[in-house]
Structures are given as structure tokens and as C-alpha cells.
Amino acid sequence: MSFTLHGAGVGGGIAIGHAHLISSARLEVAHYAIAPEDLELEVMRFSAAVDKVAAELQSLRRSVPADAPAELGAFLNLHLMILDDATLSHVPRALIRSLRCNAEWALVQQMDYLVAQFAKIEDPYLRERKADVVQVVERVLKAMQEQPGRAGAAPAQVERLIVVAHDLSPADMMLFKQHQYAGFVTDLGGVTSHTAILARSLDIPAIVGAHTARQMVHEGELVIVDGVHGVLIVAPDELVLKEYQERQRELEQRRQRLKRIRSTPATTRDGTAVDLHANIELPQDIEQVRESGATGVGLFRSEFLFLNRDDLPSEDEQFEAYRDVAQAMHGMPVTIRTLDLGADKTVNGAARGGPNPAMGLRAIRLCLAEPQMFLAQLRAILRASHYGKIRLLIPMLAHAHEIEQALAMIAQAKQFLDEQNLPYDRGIQVGGMIEVPAAALALGVFVRKLDFLSIGTNDLIQYTLAIDRTDDSVSHLYNPLHPAVLHLIAHTIKTGNRMQVPVAVCGEMAGDVALTRLLLGFGLRQFSMHPANLLAIKQQVLKSDLGDLARLANRILRADDPEKAKRLLDKLNA
Numbered sequence: 001m002s003f004t005l006h007g008a009g010v011g012g013g014i015a016i017g018h019a020h021l022i023s024s025a026r027l028e029v030a031h032y033a034i035a036p037e038d039l040e041l042e043v044m045r046f047s048a049a050v051d052k053v054a055a056e057l058q059s060l061r062r063s064v065p066a067d068a069p070a071e072l073g074a075f076l077n078l079h080l081m082i083l084d085d086a087t088l089s090h091v092p093r094a095l096i097r098s099l100r101c102n103a104e105w106a107l108v109q110q111m112d113y114l115v116a117q118f119a120k121i122e123d124p125y126l127r128e129r130k131a132d133v134v135q136v137v138e139r140v141l142k143a144m145q146e147q148p149g150r151a152g153a154a155p156a157q158v159e160r161l162i163v164v165a166h167d168l169s170p171a172d173m174m175l176f177k178q179h180q181y182a183g184f185v186t187d188l189g190g191v192t193s194h195t196a197i198l199a200r201s202l203d204i205p206a207i208v209g210a211h212t213a214r215q216m217v218h219e220g221e222l223v224i225v226d227g228v229h230g231v232l233i234v235a236p237d238e239l240v241l242k243e244y245q246e247r248q249r250e251l252e253q254r255r256q257r258l259k260r261i262r263s264t265p266a267t268t269r270d271g272t273a274v275d276l277h278a279n280i281e282l283p284q285d286i287e288q289v290r291e292s293g294a295t296g297v298g299l300f301r302s303e304f305l306f307l308n309r310d311d312l313p314s315e316d317e318q319f320e321a322y323r324d325v326a327q328a329m330h331g332m333p334v335t336i337r338t339l340d341l342g343a344d345k346t347v348n349g350a351a352r353g354g355p356n357p358a359m360g361l362r363a364i365r366l367c368l369a370e371p372q373m374f375l376a377q378l379r380a381i382l383r384a385s386h387y388g389k390i391r392l393l394i395p396m397l398a399h400a401h402e403i404e405q406a407l408a409m410i411a412q413a414k415q416f417l418d419e420q421n422l423p424y425d426r427g428i429q430v431g432g433m434i435e436v437p438a439a440a441l442a443l444g445v446f447v448r449k450l451d452f453l454s455i456g457t458n459d460l461i462q463y464t465l466a467i468d469r470t471d472d473s474v475s476h477l478y479n480p481l482h483p484a485v486l487h488l489i490a491h492t493i494k495t496g497n498r499m500q501v502p503v504a505v506c507g508e509m510a511g512d513v514a515l516t517r518l519l520l521g522f523g524l525r526q527f528s529m530h531p532a533n534l535l536a537i538k539q540q541v542l543k544s545d546l547g548d549l550a551r552l553a554n555r556i557l558r559a560d561d562p563e564k565a566k567r568l569l570d571k572l573n574a
């Protein structure tokens, strides 16, 4: 029977395909049958992987230094106990034999069962141990990958599949960059969560916050993902299917038409030039940046180089990544944001940053607490600055002393390169993100000490309105038109313009055509967004006349309720 679920649309567009239910990209495994005569071999493959992981964990436990925190040893003991437990090491063997399936599939089935049992436990400490079960399973899966079974990991005809998951982390989404899925649906997640941002960066239709999709949709069912309106239609009837196929064609035609303005300079009708830059996560995104006609990279979220791996990238590895981007942009500006780890982006094996990670040791706070890691990144960025036009951007600044400390560390990194006679751009510009309300309200020190500012509207909205951007239960409160948000943004742009310190917006607001004129009216001349949005924003810039925009934008600023602001915005966009 056909039914519809609602969530928040991200990524735009419409996808039609068959549902593929998964737990997590890292745990996504192939499912295939094993011939009766091969079953014992498959059981042995599983046992060998369990033995290998046990040996790894024991060796790690032996190498823990005597002065290491006691938790480290306890953590390894716990993982060894989980691995040794019959529910994880024996039951999958029975499942391989009874279901005649591959070892990975048997293990993940058993993990899903165990995780569901843990979720029912009342004691919060014990409940959280489900994360340890998942980590142990990940280790065993990895060990099995080294001894692959018969089939490849990717399901057939991936390009027609729609991933349906309860939750996906940003690290999971990064793994999807390698697959060509047609769409994504998750039960959890806010519209500006990093998971949603990455779905947008994959440029395929997606819905977050669909609440019960993972539970209600069946594997293989035909579904329509309307990423424009956030609607998921399950088992559509013939008529609905035809209508959506037609809409899909129209959207595609519109996309193709937009390509015509790729090389047109982004200038308003009255002749004001506007910089349209792109946001990237990895060096390989540059191809898309070039196709979009962006005139620079306004935000390179460098922390994505650190996800989905067991070690930290070395200074040399980082240097090569930054240099490749700088060279590929042929002298156009490349703004590299220093690590914004913490909150919803953590490196493998790291614990979540405190009880409230978005307000915890995140971004510059974490970097200042881990000076060796920060210095290695700064040296890598500075070395790469010799090969193009790189700018340094520091996230989540709130205090004057954080700016001073960050600048001191940059000076220290430069001194190191001087001592080694390594070349770098001595005039490299250093900017700060304005994404904490305190920064927007105390701009003086920012404009005095920094070369440019970039407004991170995703976090600015999160922190101003006190809504966790990853929590879909409060995503209805996410509102860029809230007067407090607009005041902070307009004030930052106007102050920057007055003090001649360039200001950009690099949060999701920059890629929303409904807000382009408003931001132009506030005086913004530099936007940075995901490349997939860039041509639509350029079209809006080309159609806009600055003449009356400032007056109307100021009226919106004075509107004290968002409904009125919305009406005035519609007038501005008419």
C-alpha cells in the first residue's frame, strides 16, 4: 500500500528508486548466499577474523604504557570481553550455517539484534555500551575485508538505490562519496547538520528527519524522494509515479539550462561584481568546483581529511592535499579552514567531546588544546601557500585571547619554516569565522586583528537560537529569518564593510536563492556555497538590481516577527 512520510528536504531534486536499508555506511555489507559445501569455509573465515582482532586487541593492551590513563586499559578489556562473548563470536557461526549466508551479513544481523537489546536497557552507562559493540563489529568486518569472500561489497545497480537509514554520521556520508546512490533518507538529522550538508554536496536528492522511515520502509520497495519538499512516497501508484517522472525531467532541464551561465561573470544588473566561491570537503571536490564556474574556494572543511581512518594524516599528507587544491585553482583564492573537529565530527576511536559536544572542545578550542596537531596543520597549509593563493580561516572563535593564541601559533609555524628555509606566502591572509554570537557582538577585536571574516550561519543560528543542528526534534525552530539572527548577520557585514575588512557568508544561507537578495541588501559581496547551488545563486545575482535592495533589506531587519519578515522577503524576491 502506498504511503507518504515527511521530513526536511536537502539536496533538492527528485530521485526514484528502490529502498536499500542500512545501519551505517561503515557497516554496510554485501549479502549473498553460500553454497552448502562452502559453509564451513565461510565459518572459518569468520573465526579467523575474530582471532585476528583478539590478537590485535591483546597486543594493544600489552603496549599500553604504565602511566597511560586507566580508562585506556579498561576500554581494551571491555572490547576483548565483547569479542569473546558467545553472542558475538558464536551466534554468527550458527547464522552462517542456518541462513547459508556470508559471514559479514551474519555478523551485522547479530549486531543489529544486540544493539536493539542494549537500547532497551535503562541504565544510561550500559545503554551507551552499544557503541562499543558496534566498534568491535567494525574491527571484525575490517579484518574480513582483508580476506574477502566471493562477492564485491557494493550491491548491484547502486545508481537506482535509495539509502534508507536511521541515522548517518558525517563520516558515513563521506564513504558514500564513492558510491553512486540515487538518494538518501534518514530518520534523524537537522537541515544544517553536517550529514545534511554532505548529502547536499553529493548533489543528490535527500531527506533528513523522516522519523520512522527505517522502520516503515522495506528493503527493495519502490520509493520517490522529493528532496525539494522533503516528501518520501513509498510504493507510489502509477499516476503518482508518472507525475514525479515528469517533474524529474523538468528539474533536469532547468539544471542543464543553468549551465549556460557558467562562465558569465556574477554581476548585478547595475554592474556590481559579486564573488561566488565554493565550499569543499576533499581535494577531489575541485572537479565539481571548476564545473560550477566558482571563482575561488571560500571554505575547505579540512577536518574531512581526518575522518574514516585509524591514524591522523601526517603534515606531508596534508601539505599535498592543500597544495593540490591550490594548484588546481590556478591562483584563485582557496580558503582553508583549520580543523573543526569535535561536535558531530570525530576521528575514529575518539570519544564524543563531553556531555554537550557542540559546546565542548570543538574547532579552535580543540586545536589550542592539541598544539602539536594544530602546528602540523598550520605548517602544512603554510607550505602549500607557496603553490597558489591560500587563505587561512579559523573556526569558532569567540574570545580575543583565542585569536591571539591562534595568531601566535601561526607565527610559530612560520618561524619553523624559516628555520628550515621552506618557502611560503609571507603575506598569507588570516581570517576568522563568525559563528558564535559572542563574536558577532564583539566584532571590534576581530576586525582589528584579522584580514577577513566569514560568517558561518549554520552554527550562528544553532548557537543564537539554542537549537542543536543535528537534532531533528528542534529543527522546526531553525529559522534564518529570526530577527536575532538577521541582526547579527547584518551587523557583521556592515561593520566589515565600514572597516574595510572583507566579509563572506559560507554557511548554508549563502546557497539559498530565497536569501540572496536579502544578503546583497545587507551589503554582502562574497558568497561561498556548495558548488551544486552556485549557478542558481548566480542567476539570482544576474537578475538583481541593488538599487532598492538595501532599503527593503533594512525593513526586513526591523520586522520584529519572522512572519512579517517572510512577507517582506517575498516582496524583495518578486
Ligand code: PEP
Binding pocket: 197, 299, 301, 340, 435, 455, 456, 457, 458, 459, 460, 506, 507, 508
Ligand atoms: C557554519 O557553521 O555555517 C559553517 C560554514 O561551518 P560548518 O557548517 O562546517 O560548521
Ligand code: MG
Binding pocket: 395, 435, 456, 458, 459
Ligand atoms: Mg560552523
